[in-house]
Amino acid sequence: xxxxxxxxxxxxxxxxxxxxxxxxxxxxxxxxxxxxxxxxxxxxxxxxxxxxxxxxxxxxxxxxxxxxxxxxxxxxxxxxxxxxxxxxxxxxxxxxxxxxxxxxxxxxxxxxxxxxxxxxxxxxxxxxxxxxx
Numbered sequence: 001x002x003x004x005x006x007x008x009x010x011x012x013x014x015x016x017x018x019x020x021x022x023x024x025x026x027x028x029x030x031x032x033x034x035x036x037x038x039x040x041x042x043x044x045x046x047x048x049x050x051x052x053x054x055x056x057x058x059x060x061x062x063x064x065x066x067x068x069x070x071x072x073x074x075x076x077x078x079x080x081x082x083x084x085x086x087x088x089x090x091x092x093x094x095x096x097x098x099x100x101x102x103x104x105x106x107x108x109x110x111x112x113x114x115x116x117x118x119x120x121x122x123x124x125x126x127x128x129x130x131x132x133x
Contacts, residue, residue, distance in 0.1 A: 021066030022047040
């Protein structure tokens with residue numbers, strides 16, 4: 001939020017995030033999501049808030065709890081109204097790929113196989129970039 005950046009400043013490089021409070025997303029496995037940047041840079045950010053729900057992550061960011069790594073479509077309206085600001089845009093990457101969990105390859109349905117083959121072509125969701133907010 002503009003208020004967070006007024007108080008703590010804006011990061012200029014992804015490594016600067018290590019000196020900021022970040023709202024961390026955690027996978028159901030318990031593993032934290034590492035933020036991905038251009039030049040194959042990946043940062044394991046830290047923060048006092050760790051969530052396993054992206055809507056809760058957005059709410060925490062909107063409340064000024066720290067910097068979040070969110071999808072453009074999720075925060076566009078807040079960017080348009082000035083409630084959120086983008087940072088590290090020069091370091092943003094194309095949207096990361098999907099993660100699909102399924103029980104066993106041995107018994108995969110034809111429909112799931114067709115969907116996985118389609119996703120692997122990379123034609124889904126190539127229009128927006130993924131960046132920290």
